[in-house]
Amino acid sequence: MNPPNDLVGHTVGYASHSVDYSHPADRRKFHYYLKHRAVQFEQASLNQHYDLTYITSSADIISWARKMEESRRASMGGKFIFELCDAYLHSGGFEVKSALRGLYRYVSGKSASLGLSYKKSLAKIIRLSDAVVCGSVEQKQMLEGLNDNVWEITDSFRDDLRSTKTSYEIDYRQVNVVWEGLASGNYKNFVMLRDVLSGANGVKVNLHIISDKEYCLAGARHACRATTDILDRIFAGTNVSVYFYSWHRSTFSAIAASCDFALIPIPNDSLMKWKPENKLILLWLLGLPVICSGIPAYQRVMKNAGLDWVCESTSQWEEKLALLTGSQRRREEYIKTARQYAQNNYGEIAVLNRWDHLLESVLFGSGTLDVQRQS
Numbered sequence: 001m002n003p004p005n006d007l008v009g010h011t012v013g014y015a016s017h018s019v020d021y022s023h024p025a026d027r028r029k030f031h032y033y034l035k036h037r038a039v040q041f042e043q044a045s046l047n048q049h050y051d052l053t054y055i056t057s058s059a060d061i062i063s064w065a066r067k068m069e070e071s072r073r074a075s076m077g078g079k080f081i082f083e084l085c086d087a088y089l090h091s092g093g094f095e096v097k098s099a100l101r102g103l104y105r106y107v108s109g110k111s112a113s114l115g116l117s118y119k120k121s122l123a124k125i126i127r128l129s130d131a132v133v134c135g136s137v138e139q140k141q142m143l144e145g146l147n148d149n150v151w152e153i154t155d156s157f158r159d160d161l162r163s164t165k166t167s168y169e170i171d172y173r174q175v176n177v178v179w180e181g182l183a184s185g186n187y188k189n190f191v192m193l194r195d196v197l198s199g200a201n202g203v204k205v206n207l208h209i210i211s212d213k214e215y216c217l218a219g220a221r222h223a224c225r226a227t228t229d230i231l232d233r234i235f236a237g238t239n240v241s242v243y244f245y246s247w248h249r250s251t252f253s254a255i256a257a258s259c260d261f262a263l264i265p266i267p268n269d270s271l272m273k274w275k276p277e278n279k280l281i282l283l284w285l286l287g288l289p290v291i292c293s294g295i296p297a298y299q300r301v302m303k304n305a306g307l308d309w310v311c312e313s314t315s316q317w318e319e320k321l322a323l324l325t326g327s328q329r330r331r332e333e334y335i336k337t338a339r340q341y342a343q344n345n346y347g348e349i350a351v352l353n354r355w356d357h358l359l360e361s362v363l364f365g366s367g368t369l370d371v372q373r374q375s
Contacts, residue, residue, distance in 0.1 A: 010051040013044030015059035028155035033355040065125040085135040087274035135276030136297045151358045155278045165257040165287030168331045174204035178259035183212040183227045188267035196317045266293035277301045284342040289334045305341035
């Protein structure tokens with residue numbers, strides 16, 4: 001790709017997930033776009049005015065919503081984009097974490113003001129924003145009642161894919177299965193992995209977990225324990241041998257690509273149900289066949305790709321594990337179809353152009369964004 005031009009004459013502030021932009025949502029979303037389109041920006045400050053301010057859900061959303069209101073009262077002309085890629089607004093029932101999230105953000109210093117209803121704070125900033133970025137079609141449909149300029153943009157994985165899978169032979173005496181993701185908040189997923197893999201009768205299972213060293217109960221940094229301790233307790237007494245690897249960009253893809261296939265079990269949870277398809281697409285681009293739970297985003301993508309590797313019951317998990325383990329031809333045909341679909345619909349050109357069009361809608365209406373695009 002040739003170096004693109006800057007967003008000429010526009011100042012850009014980015015209220016990121018992490019100060020050093022190492023958070024996965026920074027690396028794979030707006031910071032990825034800024035870096036690969038060579039757009040000049042700075043870490044957004046509430047005391048500064050920008051032509052464009054991009055605000056993530058990790059930022060102080062109460063203060064930024066107030067900033068939006070003040071900017072509009074003063075007719076300062078700045079535009080604001082808000083990113084929400086988790087379905088916090090649509091988790092059902094009374095959940096302790098949801099009810100206490102606003103209080104936690106205040107006590108932990110993530111918010112300068114106390115907002116006892118985190119959902120109300122989210123709804124307010126979504127209504128005030130000039131555009132909203134989310135992770136899936138399903139999330140977009142849920143947010144359109146609050147904002148009429150919602151864009152679903154999936155992650156960009158180019159910087160994390162340093163190896164890809166090339167061989168689909170299996171040692172049928174044992175299978176190597178991989179699970180990748182954040183540790184915190186995924187206890188139920190680990191339990192479900194245990195239950196799913198315990199049904200692999202007659203085959204030795206090696207489960208490779210690529211995740212964080214610590215599992216934290218609050219805010220990914222409080223009440224933490226070693227993830228290996230959690231895994232040892234969950235898988236004690238099973239026929240599953242667990243191997244743990246700390247997630248790192250330089251090693252992730254090589255470890256994952258050495259496995260036979262991947263699993264993405266999603267428990268019956270009102271927040272997890274609305275996860276986007278990012279993990280599925282990442283693993284397909286890496287060359288891994290995937291068996292997953294039937295949450296809406298996975299069902300949609302599988303159907304569009306002409307595949308059926310989603311599971312709704314224990315018996316379906318056992319059946320599809322046996323099918324995928326038992327045939328090299330089936331594994332090769334599966335990933336040929338899946339990888340082609342992922343490359344066509346979630347490749348770098350498609351995702352970067354999606355960001356271009358979002359910024360056009362906010363900064364220029366129907367005008368043309370001054371960046372050089374790939375053709």
